[in-house]
Amino acid sequence: xxxxxxxxxxxxxxxxxxxxxxxxxxxxxxxxxxxxxxxxxxxxxxxxxxxxxxxxxxxxxxxxxxxxxxxxxxxxxxxxxxxxxxxxxxxxxxxxxxxxxxxxxxxxxxxxxxxxxxxxxxxxxxxxxxxxxxxxxxxxxxxxxxxxxxxxxxxxxxxxxxxxxxxxxxxxxxxxxxxxxxxxxxxxxxxxxxxxxxxxxxxxxxxxxxxxxxxxxxxxxxxxxxxxxxxxxxxxxxxxxxxxxxxxxxxxxxxxxxxxxxxxxxxxxxxxxxxxxxxxxxxxxxxxxxxxxxxxxxxxxxxxxxxxxxxxxxxxxxxxxxxxxxxxxxxxxxxxxxxxxxxxxxxxxxxxxxxxxxxxxxxxxxxxxxxxxxxxxxxxxxxxxxxxxxxxxxxxxxxxxxxxxxxxxxxxxxxxxxxxxxxxxxxxxxxxxxxxxxxxxxxxxxxxxxxxxx
Amino acid sequence: xxxxxxxxxxxxxxxxxxxxxxxxxxxxxxxxxxxxxxxxxxxxxxxxxxxxxxxxxxxxxxxxxxxxxxxxxxxxxxxxxxxxxxxxxxxxxxxxxxxxxxxxxxxxxxxxxxxxxxxxxxxxxxxxxxxxxxxxxxxxxxxxxxxxxxxxxxxxxxxxxxxxxxxxxxxxxxxxxxxxxxxxxxxxxxxxxxxxxxxxxxxxxxxxxxxxxxxxxxxxxxxxxxxxxxxxxxxxxxxxxxxxxxxxxxxxxxxxxxxxxxxxxxxxxxxxxxxxxxxxxxxxxxxxxxxxxxxxxxxxxxxxxxxxxxxxxxxxxxxxxxxxxxxxxxxxxxxxxxxxxxxxxxxxxxxxxxxxxxxxxxxxxxxxxxxxxxxxxxxxxxxxxxxxxxxxxxxxxxxxxxxxxxxxxxxxxxxxxxxxxxxxxxxxxxxxxxxxxxxxxxxxxxxxxxxxxx
Numbered sequence: 001x002x003x004x005x006x007x008x009x010x011x012x013x014x015x016x017x018x019x020x021x022x023x024x025x026x027x028x029x030x031x032x033x034x035x036x037x038x039x040x041x042x043x044x045x046x047x048x049x050x051x052x053x054x055x056x057x058x059x060x061x062x063x064x065x066x067x068x069x070x071x072x073x074x075x076x077x078x079x080x081x082x083x084x085x086x087x088x089x090x091x092x093x094x095x096x097x098x099x100x101x102x103x104x105x106x107x108x109x110x111x112x113x114x115x116x117x118x119x120x121x122x123x124x125x126x127x128x129x130x131x132x133x134x135x136x137x138x139x140x141x142x143x144x145x146x147x148x149x150x151x152x153x154x155x156x157x158x159x160x161x162x163x164x165x166x167x168x169x170x171x172x173x174x175x176x177x178x179x180x181x182x183x184x185x186x187x188x189x190x191x192x193x194x195x196x197x198x199x200x201x202x203x204x205x206x207x208x209x210x211x212x213x214x215x216x217x218x219x220x221x222x223x224x225x226x227x228x229x230x231x232x233x234x235x236x237x238x239x240x241x242x243x244x245x246x247x248x249x250x251x252x253x254x255x256x257x258x259x260x261x262x263x264x265x266x267x268x269x270x271x272x273x274x275x276x277x278x279x280x281x282x283x284x285x286x287x288x289x290x291x292x293x294x295x296x297x298x299x300x301x302x303x304x305x306x307x308x309x310x311x312x313x314x315x316x317x318x319x320x321x322x323x324x325x326x327x328x329x330x331x332x333x334x335x336x337x338x339x340x341x342x343x344x345x346x347x348x349x350x351x352x353x354x355x356x357x358x359x360x361x362x363x364x365x366x367x368x369x370x371x372x373x374x375x376x377x378x379x380x381x382x383x384x385x386x387x388x389x390x391x392x393x394x395x396x397x398x399x400x401x402x403x404x405x406x407x408x409x410x411x412x413x414x415x416x417x418x419x420x421x422x423x424x425x426x427x428x429x430x431x432x433x434x435x436x437x438x439x440x441x442x443x444x445x446x447x448x449x450x451x452x453x454x
Numbered sequence: 455x456x457x458x459x460x461x462x463x464x465x466x467x468x469x470x471x472x473x474x475x476x477x478x479x480x481x482x483x484x485x486x487x488x489x490x491x492x493x494x495x496x497x498x499x500x501x502x503x504x505x506x507x508x509x510x511x512x513x514x515x516x517x518x519x520x521x522x523x524x525x526x527x528x529x530x531x532x533x534x535x536x537x538x539x540x541x542x543x544x545x546x547x548x549x550x551x552x553x554x555x556x557x558x559x560x561x562x563x564x565x566x567x568x569x570x571x572x573x574x575x576x577x578x579x580x581x582x583x584x585x586x587x588x589x590x591x592x593x594x595x596x597x598x599x600x601x602x603x604x605x606x607x608x609x610x611x612x613x614x615x616x617x618x619x620x621x622x623x624x625x626x627x628x629x630x631x632x633x634x635x636x637x638x639x640x641x642x643x644x645x646x647x648x649x650x651x652x653x654x655x656x657x658x659x660x661x662x663x664x665x666x667x668x669x670x671x672x673x674x675x676x677x678x679x680x681x682x683x684x685x686x687x688x689x690x691x692x693x694x695x696x697x698x699x700x701x702x703x704x705x706x707x708x709x710x711x712x713x714x715x716x717x718x719x720x721x722x723x724x725x726x727x728x729x730x731x732x733x734x735x736x737x738x739x740x741x742x743x744x745x746x747x748x749x750x751x752x753x754x755x756x757x758x759x760x761x762x763x764x765x766x767x768x769x770x771x772x773x774x775x776x777x778x779x780x781x782x783x784x785x786x787x788x789x790x791x792x793x794x795x796x797x798x799x800x801x802x803x804x805x806x807x808x809x810x811x812x813x814x815x816x817x818x819x820x821x822x823x824x825x826x827x828x829x830x831x832x833x834x835x836x837x838x839x840x841x842x843x844x845x846x847x848x849x850x851x852x853x854x855x856x857x858x859x860x861x862x863x864x865x866x867x868x869x870x871x872x873x874x875x876x877x878x879x880x881x882x883x884x885x886x887x888x889x890x891x892x893x894x895x896x897x898x899x900x901x902x903x904x905x906x907x908x
Contacts, residue, residue, distance in 0.1 A: 001835070030615070030617070031615045034614045034615050035614060035615060158490045160889075161484070161489060161839060163838055163839065163893075165486070165889075179646075194610050198889060199888075200888075235536050265718060313542045359813070359868050359870050363837065378663055382842075383617060384617055385815065385868075386616065386838075388836075414813050414839075414868070416813050416887060416889045416890050416893070417887055417889075417890070418888070433870060433874070434653075434654075435619075435652060435870045435871075436871070439617075439870070
């Protein structure tokens with residue numbers, strides 16, 4: 001009994017010490033970010049010195065160089081570029097990217113943006129009668145007879161009753177991604193899609209759209225939510241309402257050399273097990289890609305900088321990965337996973353931060369054991385506000401790692417304002433709050449600390 | 455045993471039904487706010503039709519009328535005005551409210567705002583050597599010899615390492631509230647105080663300042679955080695740096711007739727027990743008082759509107775109270791509590807919403823029994839994100855009710871951006887996000903629902 005008691009007591013003390021240490025380190029990490037965080041100034045550089053940076057563009061190249069140099073400057077153990085071939089799509093001149101509602105020959109100019117990957121319209125644009133649908137079932141029920149020769153207007157709004165705006169997005173985004181292909185099946189000659197947002201404003205939101213080679217490729221654009229409402233009203237009032245739009249996109253070039261940018265701090269006792277933190281370096285070709293996903297990139301770098309600056313020695317190896325081409329191809333994520341498998345790398349956890357630089361709420365964790373361990377320690381995060389740990393999570397760029405990574409983890413900041421900025425001209429540095437961005441880095445940093453010792 | 459079992463089973467079923475009902479009602483409340491919420495458009499009216507509304511001003515009068523009519527329009531069981539005498543302080547012309555750093559006769563214009571309640575400077579302003587201090591202890595140690603005839607510059611920033619920016623504010627605000635009196639003790643002739651904010655920008659933040667009749671009343675202003683840094687640098691570089699400022703405030707008039715605005719929905723089975731939800735209708739005399747506290751006012755009204763629209767019959771009586779004069783006197787809160795005591799009203803709970811229209815995080819509850827009951831039901835709020843229930847809480851306006859109210863409750867939205875706007879020109883309607891404001895109303899509404907049946 002005595003020995004047993006001593007053992008129990010020792011275990012208790014050990015646990016207590018670990019817990020006290022965790023508490024202290026989480027406080028250290030958070031204080032450092034709030035007092036001396038570099039993520040915000042790094043983001044300013046990315047947004048203002050580079051700006052938007054679609055895959056394969058000269059700006060994407062410049063972003064690779066800037067972030068490589070940042071990581072070098074922070075003195076990580078190693079920093080390297082991982083080559084990856086990416087597609088390049090070019091919007092063409094924004095001056096002639098124009099949309100108009102035409103009701104009884106009266107044209108009314110509206111805000112549009114070509115969807116990413118769209119083909120061009122003929123040089124003088126397309127004018128045609130427009131037919132509004134809410135979903136693919138409605139499209140199908142109308143059939144060729146009603147659709148052929150027309151422009152299809154997809155106008156199913158994101159459902160505002162979802163608390164997670166990401167879920168609302170998930171319920172609406174097929175209109176953007178597959179609308180052109182679905183409409184082309186029935187002979188439509190163009191597509192206009194309500195912007196993916198819960199805001200009522202005049203920003204058009206672009207985003208990825210994919211053709212299916214079995215059907216004609218027809219031009220597709222997004223229209224701002226306010227103008228979508230106007231178009232819908234016009235159609236209700238006059239079912240002969242026409243829509244005009246002009247896009248001058250260039251055909252997508254398939255293969256341009258680009259890079260994932262990677263920095264690493266070597267682990268101590270479990271150096272072969274990698275904890276990855278990553279975001280994506282490419283953005284759409286409007287705004288400055290501040291929330292999407294400049295924020296995730298600078299947070300990923302900041303996490304490693306925190307360990308370096310605070311001289312925290314991680315047992316496992318930490319890696320910041322800035323993926324290229326998340327927006328329109330995912331080539332960076334796929335290439336990273338391919339090479340990880342080829343090199344027999346062992347990933348313990350991969351955390352993706354690609355939901356904006358907003359105030360942290362928690363994490364979604366794919367692996368049930370890691371989830372259980374972290375959920376048991378969530379109380380350490382409670383006073384910081386990032387203690388919502390859920391089972392299930394991941395991200396686009398880390399998805400391909402699935403079979404070679406114990407836990408895929410999605411960082412979950414508050415989602416309410418994300419789709420106010422997503423893929424628009426107003427996703428700029430000024431839309432990011434310094435403390436919210438920095439607390440996000442602290443949240444991820446503190447989870448990484450726990451994962452290091454898990 | 456059998457009877458006991460049946461009793462247990464009945465209790466279990468009853469609990470289960472109550473819980474299912476709570477879940478359904480919380481969803482109903484939240485959906486209604488997100489689909490048809492009126493708080494945002496009410497706030498637009500308050501901000502754009504009235505604007506800022508310091509106690510005793512014609513705008514405050516207009517705000518009383520507007521909000522009274524709103525509540526009447528929503529058809530609450532009763533709506534009334536509760537007279538209260540309030541002080542009136544007038545800033546005077548903003549054109550001549552000017553501050554300058556003068557280093558070797560070179561003047562550099564900076565952004566200032568008279569603190570609320572300040573006396574005027576002489577007509578041509580004050581110019582004097584300026585001495586920087588961090589706190590009252592430093593002031594005391596410098597003493598009359600170093601302070602007399604000078605302008606004292608209080609420059610202790612809010613501590614960024616607090617996660618709750620309210621706590622950081624609490625640790626710095628005595629400089630603003632009592633700085634002038636403390637400095638006057640040692641013969642200072644004026645006071646300039648670093649703005650109460652964690653942002654680095656050029657907005658000066660006003661706020662309440664109180665004199666002590668035992669000491670001379672010297673003029674006091676706030677300076678923007680960036681300009682506070684500039685002034686500090688100037689002093690470091692040249693300790694003969696002077697500061698100039700000119701205020702043209704009018705002496706405070708003590709008693710102007712104004713009103714608390716109150717709306718009520720009568721309870722069913724426990725009608726004599728009141729659940730109060732309130733914010734304050736007055737604001738400072740800059741910006742539009744959108745976050746502080748237009749947001750709280752429109753949320754309070756929205757909570758009652760939700761019950762009315764959804765035909766939810768509260769057991770206890772619900773009351774929305776828009777208090778007058780929170781910012782510089784608290785006369786509304788004091789008067790309300792006085793009359794409640796006089797009329798032997800029984801308040802079961804009073805919830806104050808005065809921390810901005812940001813995304814909800816939870817509640818602080820003063821009473822340990824109510825706290826325990828609500829904390830036990832916090833899981834119902836988890837997926838909505840307002841499940842952080844803490845023991846301890848309240849608010850300025852409900853404070854005076856303390857002895858006649860079972861539970862004082864502070865509504866706690868996310869605090870990160872609050873002091874970017876607090877008491878500044880940029881606390882305007884556009885700074886409030888519709889979903890964040892509406893989710894706040896849903897959070898309070900769902901807590902009120904649980905309190906109704908507690």
